[in-house]
Amino acid sequence: MNEQQKKLSTRAFSLSTVMAGLEGTIVATALPSMMADLHGIQLMSWVVTIFMLTQAVTSPIWNKLSERFGFKEMFITGTSLFIIGSLFEGMSVNMPMLIVARAFMGIGAGAMQQLPYVIFGHLFAAKDRRRAIGKLVASYSLAAIAGPLVGGLIVSLLDWRWVFFINIPIGLYMISQIARHFKIDLHLAKQAIDYLGAFLLSLMVIGIMLAFQMMGNLVINWKVISFLLIGAFLLLIAFVFAESRAQAPIIPLLLFKNPSLMAKNALTFLTFGFFAFYTNYLPTWGQGVVGVTALIGGLILIPGSLLLMLGARSAGWLTEKLGEKMAVSFAVGLMAAGALGLILLPETASILWLFILGGIMGLSAGLVNPGMTVAVQESVEIEHLGAATALNTLIRTLGATIILSAMSVALNQTFVAAIATDKRLTLNFINKIADSNALKSIPSNLIVPLRQVLFDGLHKLAWISFILLLLTLVINIIDPWKKAQR
The missing domain is CATH 1.10.287 (Helix Hairpins)
Incomplete structure (x- = not known):
């Protein structure tokens, strides 16, 4: 491969992470239209869940298939499944068809999200890899955050089906670029698939x-x-x-005996859980506590998105200046500062503070994620690079899911306790307080106490986040940061 072919291939792989990240969240604003058209609100949660499940569980499988049959071939296969799923999802006439098609999209997205990280691990030296993976992380994270906005625009201007149809020409273009320009043979194993x-x-x-x-x-x-x-x-x-x-385990058990790798996986679990917290709850804080509109609430994430890109592109520079371990400590410390800022934020604080804190959180996420991916790859022998990367990708999803679910439990407990204490409050009112359009249906004398309840719940989540990030710092200090001999 010459430099031009490498550049075009890298752009195509980056585009694949954009599509995978976008698809995970773009349906958020399209769901109401989809449910109204297909009459399946009782199955609505499966539209989101099935994509996330199939994407998560297939990541290690795609890696093993790629080692056996070729990374280029499996990447194209996964993207083709994604395109086929997009086509049938856009053509869906009922909810079961939509959910099955969404499952195929998730399977394909598992390859599109996972394989570029492994390919870059083989394609680039450590310094260049941090830059390349930084672009992947920035692309995926920005797309995931921008998904609801993009989905809303498509639904408003076209139709919900175009949320999926638009993937087809982009996916075909991406396949053509990889087929033409990616020339490196990365067949690594000939053993039977586990x-x-x-x-x-x-x-x-x-x-x-x-x-x-x-x-x-x-x-x-x-x-x-x-x-x-x-x-x-x-x-x-x-x-x-x-x-x-x-003979060729999908995840070799010896990886779990590598203390440095396991420490980095723990760091990944906790930091991605924090990322899920701030991207899901910061807009709710703005709408439900401060009282801004849904549009302004969505814009709260924009500074974080932009600074996340800056952080991902600056991660390599920071590592060169401070060293790998100190760079991660600095980034996690910055995350903890953002969480502490939320803890110290009074209920009457201006919306400007949420924009600032969101920017700090986005910047720190951009700084920590590329370095952690490269560190995971460097902590294992070259023959285990793919398996270690796949395991780390799976742990990201588990971290976001488990920590976000635990926070939902804590938030719901706050709501239940408030309703038991003040009989005027109901769960229906608490749901409406975060929607500026629904405020007129809430008695005016309940708006302040309802905002106080939501503030107390989100304040509790900020404390949980801060404690988890302090634990992350401790894990990083204990981590021996050993690199495998190659």
């Missing part, structure tokens, strides 16, 4: 994610959750047994 391990891992992750998502419901069905968690634990035992005997 189908049993892939099957057990998939079921286990699905059980864990569903259980923790259900914990975020106001009414928690502990019987179902217990069943899912016990089943996941039994699947874990079976998975370990199967992997210890597999």
Whole structure:
């Protein structure tokens, strides 16, 4: 590959992460139109959940298939599935068809999100890799945050089906660029695929994610959750047994004996959980506590998005100046400062402070994520680079899901306690307080106490975030930051 081919391939791989990140959130503003057209509001949550589940569980599987059959071939296969899913989702005539098509999109997105990180791990030296992966992280994160805005524009100007149809020409263009310009053969293994391990891992992750998502419901069905968690634990035992005997395990168990790798996975789990917290709850803080419109609430994330891109592009420079370990400590410390800012923020604070704190959080996320991905890859031998990257990608999703679900439990407890204390308050009123358009249906004498309840709940989540980030700093200090011999 010459430099021009490498540049064009890198751009195409970056575009794939944009599409995967965008698709995870773009349906948020399209859902009401989709439900009205397909009459399936009772299945609405599955439109989001099935994509996230299939994307998460297939990431390690795509890596193993790529090692066996070729990264270029599997990337094109995954993108093709994404395109086919987009086509049928846009053509859906009922909810079951929509959900099945969305599952195919998630499977394809697993390849589109995961494989570029592994390919860049083989394609670039460490210094250039930080820059390249920084662009991937920035592209994915910015797309995920911009998804609702893009979805709203498409639905307003065209139709909800174009949220999915628009993926088809972009995906075909991306496939053509990779087919023409990516010339490196990355076949790394010829062993049989660990189908049993892939099957057990998939079921286990699905059980864990569903259980923790259900914990975020106001009414928690502990019987179902217990069943899912016990089943996941039994699947874990079976998975370990199967992997210890597999010729080419989908996730080699020796990775779990690498203390530096496991420390970085813990860092990833916690920092992505914090990222999920601030992107999901900061707009709610603005709308429900400060009282701004939905448009202004959405704009709260814009400074974070822009500074996230700046942070991702500056991560390599910061690492050169401070060293890897200190650079991560600085970035996590900046995250903790953002969380502390939310803790210290009074209920009457100006919306400007949320814009500032959102910018700080976005900048810190951009600084920490590229360095952590490269550090994960450098902590293992070259033959385990793909498996370690896939495991780290899976842990990102689990971190966001589990921590966000735990925060939902804490928030719901605050609401339940407030309703029990003040009989004038209801859950319906609490739901409406975060919607500026619904304020007129709330008695004027309840607006202040309702905002106080929401403020107390979000304040509690800020404390949880701050404590988790302090734990992250401790883990980074303990981490030996050892690199594998190559």
